[in-house]
Amino acid sequence: MKEQSMTCRFCDRECHIKVSLDEAGQPVSVRPEHETGTVSCPTGLHVLELLRNPKRVTRPLRRVGPKGGGNWEEISWEEAYQIAAEGLGRVLREKGPEGLLLINGFHKPLQGAVFERFANVLGAPNRLGAGNMCHQAQSQSFVDTFGFRADRRITAETRTVVLWGSNPSNTMRWVQRDIAAMKRAGGKLIVVDPLPTRMTELADLWLPIRPGADLALALGWMNLILEEGWEDRELLEKWGSGLEEVRTACRPYTLEYTAASTGLPPEQIRQAGEWLACSKPGIIFGGNALDHNWDSYQKGRAIAILLALTGNVDQPGAAVLPGLPADPVHSPRLTAADRMSPEQRRRMCGWDTALLDTARQTSGQEMLRGIEDGRLRAGWAMGADPVVMWADSCRTAQVLGKLDFFMVQDFFLTPTAQMADLVLPVATYLEYENVFFEADGAVQYRPALVTDTQAKSDMEIICGIAGRLGFQEEFWPDMERFWDFLLESRGITMAELRRVGRLGGGTVSVTPVSQGYREQGFPTEDRKIHLSLPRLREKGVDAVPVWRPLPGPDTVWPDLCTNYKSTGFFHSAGRQMPGQRALQPEPVAYVSADIAVREGLTDGDWVRVSTEVGEVRQSVRVLREMASGTISLSIGWWDPDAGTLEEGLAACCNNLTSDRKLLGREIQAFSCRGIPSRVEKISGK
Numbered sequence: 001m002k003e004q005s006m007t008c009r010f011c012d013r014e015c016h017i018k019v020s021l022d023e024a025g026q027p028v029s030v031r032p033e034h035e036t037g038t039v040s041c042p043t044g045l046h047v048l049e050l051l052r053n054p055k056r057v058t059r060p061l062r063r064v065g066p067k068g069g070g071n072w073e074e075i076s077w078e079e080a081y082q083i084a085a086e087g088l089g090r091v092l093r094e095k096g097p098e099g100l101l102l103i104n105g106f107h108k109p110l111q112g113a114v115f116e117r118f119a120n121v122l123g124a125p126n127r128l129g130a131g132n133m134c135h136q137a138q139s140q141s142f143v144d145t146f147g148f149r150a151d152r153r154i155t156a157e158t159r160t161v162v163l164w165g166s167n168p169s170n171t172m173r174w175v176q177r178d179i180a181a182m183k184r185a186g187g188k189l190i191v192v193d194p195l196p197t198r199m200t201e202l203a204d205l206w207l208p209i210r211p212g213a214d215l216a217l218a219l220g221w222m223n224l225i226l227e228e229g230w231e232d233r234e235l236l237e238k239w240g241s242g243l244e245e246v247r248t249a250c251r252p253y254t255l256e257y258t259a260a261s262t263g264l265p266p267e268q269i270r271q272a273g274e275w276l277a278c279s280k281p282g283i284i285f286g287g288n289a290l291d292h293n294w295d296s297y298q299k300g301r302a303i304a305i306l307l308a309l310t311g312n313v314d315q316p317g318a319a320v321l322p323g324l325p326a327d328p329v330h331s332p333r334l335t336a337a338d339r340m341s342p343e344q345r346r347r348m349c350g351w352d353t354a355l356l357d358t359a360r361q362t363s364g365q366e367m368l369r370g371i372e373d374g375r376l377r378a379g380w381a382m383g384a385d386p387v388v389m390w391a392d393s394c395r396t397a398q399v400l401g402k403l404d405f406f407m408v409q410d411f412f413l414t415p416t417a418q419m420a421d422l423v424l425p426v427a428t429y430l431e432y433e434n435v436f437f438e439a440d441g442a443v444q445y446r447p448a449l450v451t452d453t454q455a456k457s458d459m460e461i462i463c464g465i466a467g468r469l470g471f472q473e474e475f476w477p478d479m480e481r482f483w484d485f486l487l488e489s490r491g492i493t494m495a496e497l498r499r500v501g502r503l504g505g506g507t508v509s510v511t512p513v514s515q516g517y518r519e520q521g522f523p524t525e526d527r528k529i530h531l532s533l534p535r536l537r538e539k540g541v542d543a544v545p546v547w548r549p550l551p552g553p554d555t556v557w558p559d560l561c562t563n564y565k566s567t568g569f570f571h572s573a574g575r576q577m578p579g580q581r582a583l584q585p586e587p588v589a590y591v592s593a594d595i596a597v598r599e600g601l602t603d604g605d606w607v608r609v610s611t612e613v614g615e616v617r618q619s620v621r622v623l624r625e626m627a628s629g630t631i632s633l634s635i636g637w638w639d640p641d642a643g644t645l646e647e648g649l650a651a652c653c654n655n656l657t658s659d660r661k662l663l664g665r666e667i668q669a670f671s672c673r674g675i676p677s678r679v680e681k682i683s684g685k
């Protein structure tokens with residue numbers, strides 16, 4: 001059977017997969033392309049179930065009847081483009097580009113870059129990705145501390161990894177693979193996670209921390225390292241600025257105090273701190289759990305400070321400057337970055353509400369406020385499901401429903417799409433001709449394997465709409481010319497690439513290397529590592545991290561609720577695919593032993609979890625080893641078979657969250673890990 005190499009475009013990992021084709025050239029199965037060392041996940045590997053899914057949106061849909069009523073009419077693409085151009089065009093005329101809300105969710109490089117171009121060319125500042133819910137707290141704090149966004153690549157040199165609030169065995173198998181290799185070479189793995197996982201099984205030391213207490217642990221480690229004299233004196237004397245302030249800030253964090261604050265045994269805190277400081281080079285791999293609290297920016301700062309104290313920066317095997325992809329997808333030429341003026345960018349809703357003006361992205365909450373007060377009148381969500389993934393799901397749905405015009409570009413009638421006026425069916429990467437730029441400089445041609453489809457690629461849809469809004473000049477009349485534009489810098493046309501299949505390669509190295517910062521200074525304004533950031537004090541930001549415990553637990557909200565990402569699903573996506581669903585057929589909440597005893601819970605029971613904001617129902621698995629007093633919910637759940645939107649969202653953990661409270665102050669980091677809640681047993685679902 002013939003096999004064709006393809007590139008999955010569902011997330012920024014862009015794995016290569018092999019697709020087997022039958023005699024008629026139709027795809028029949030999919031497997032990871034092991035030869036290139038990429039590690040595909042269940043989402044990519046179940047693409048054929050998505051392709052032929054009975055629930056898939058296959059034609060453009062126009063709403064009939066009231067919003068959210070669930071009645072749709074199939075229309076042609078020409079009609080769909082007209083409706084889109086009218087809906088967006090009216091707001092452009094009446095309010096200007098500031099009246100548009102453009103939502104692109106988790107980063108998909110190619111689709112995201114063309115969507116960003118659309119925003120930049122129009123001058124529409126209200127474009128929101130997942131930054132405040134995803135990586136931005138940590139990346140910004142690294143930039144503020146070191147002057148660059150340090151990468152966390154585990155290499156052959158790495159001797160210690162602190163895996164902190166991340167579970168790559170579910171979410172990033174390439175990281176799991178690198179950690180396993182490090183372990184085989186004799187390195188040490190420390191895992192900080194309230195939940196036992198495959199990574200905690202692999203760990204030399206597992207610290208089952210109480211959710212939300214991570215900053216206390218970081219301060220405890222700083223104090224231990226400085227008390228023991230394990231710090232990298234040479235680096236700190238030469239380039240460290242603010243060491244005494246850090247020393248003072250972390251002094252109260254004795255082992256005993258840190259243990260009491262985090263729920264961890266003092267001897268384990270000490271052992272892990274010693275490995276981090278003394279078994280070098282090491283890295284701290286801070287995961288998504290650290291991005292998800294009001295103090296996320298300061299947690300990122302604390303990690304950066306720990307890396308500086310231990311000298312684990314700008315060394316192979318430690319935190320280094322990433323090798324940046326220099327390809328035409330990641331280029332300002334494609335995103336038309338220079339088209340949006342700084343003044344226009346500042347018109348973004350919520351630009352000024354975060355304390356740090358370096359933050360380019362605000363929260364969904366700011367956008368919802370913009371809709372409520374009439375600043376935002378039309379919306380377009382591409383590859384995003386804000387109703388499920390932003391805080392406060394029911395409110396998000398309700399407020400999106402107030403837009404004069406809302407369109408959604410997706411594979412399915414998601415909870416977000418259910419609030420739309422127009423739904424546009426998007427093609428999978430098997431259904432359109434495609435180009436992939438390899439990290440080593442090679443260019444790969446990817447054919448369309450399935451052509452009997454009405455769905456169109458995101459790029460084609462964006463160009464179609466931009467053209468009808470009068471921006472033909474800045475977009476492309478057909479995809480051939482789009483690909484030619486992308487390929488121009490490589491001196492080849494799409495027609496030629498189609499013929500040769502692959503071009504070049506082996507010319508670029510993206511392996512991160514030391515930049516010589518330890519000798520010449522860091523890329524900050526004074527070449528120092530900013531252990532303390534006094535310039536932030538005037539903005540109301542702590543110059544060195546201060547831990548302020550979360551409210552609760554108390555008698556009304558006795559439990560701490562957090563959440564996790566499961567292997568089989570990509571956030572809200574995948575509930576319609578039988579193969580992915582088999583990996584987690586129902587929403588699974590992990591519950592600690594003490595809560596299980598209190599509520600009389602056994603595996604398979606259902607619980608209701610409530611917070612001040614709302615409630616959610618999931619099925620219980622009791623984990624004896626889990627941090628006491630905690631429950632961890634499976635994220636992204638909604639039921640594609642439910643009769644109403646509310647029923648469909650019964651298991652959605654963002655029913656419990658609100659970013660009106662406990663929102664990060666420095667950047668608007670989203671709060672969903674360690675929220676005061678109440679767990680109760682219920683009979684049945």
Ligand SMILES: Nc1nc2c(c(=O)[nH]1)N[C@H]1C(S)=C(S)[C@@H](COP(=O)(O)OP(=O)(O)OC[C@H]3O[C@@H](n4cnc5c(=O)[nH]c(N)nc54)[C@H](O)[C@@H]3O)O[C@H]1N2
Nearest residue numbers: 165166167171195211212287288289562565567569570571
């Ligand atoms: N299968 C799959 N893969 C994915 C994704 C997906 O949805 N599904 N999403 C992708 C995206 S966008 C991202 S950002 C990454 C994120 O990937 P990860 O960083 O792995 O994120 P999570 O699974 O959200 O959280 C990781 C761990 O944090 C733990 N945790 C919960 N609360 C706390 C706490 O308060 N403190 C500490 N220390 N730990 C806590 C959880 O138990 C969980 O094991 O994954 C990517 N990969």
Ligand SMILES: Nc1nc2c(c(=O)[nH]1)N[C@H]1C(S)=C(S)[C@@H](COP(=O)(O)OP(=O)(O)OC[C@H]3O[C@@H](n4cnc5c(=O)[nH]c(N)nc54)[C@H](O)[C@@H]3O)O[C@H]1N2
Nearest residue numbers: 105106130133134383384385389409410426571572573672
């Ligand atoms: N409580 C809680 N909330 C969270 C998180 C958490 O851990 N807990 N995680 C946060 C994180 S890290 C992130 S990154 C965000 C993610 O937030 P979102 O990106 O909004 O979430 P997804 O579910 O990935 O939404 C993707 C939608 O796009 C569709 N889709 C997939 N591929 C394509 C494509 O190529 N084109 C188009 N047009 N559509 C596509 C899918 O079908 C799905 O409906 O959520 C955040 N929200």
Ligand code: SF4
Nearest residue numbers: 008011014015041044
């Ligand atoms: S969705 Fe999975 S298979 Fe596709 S690129 Fe991302 S990690 Fe790879």
Ligand SMILES: [Mo]
Nearest residue numbers: 106130133134
């Ligand atoms: Mo994310």
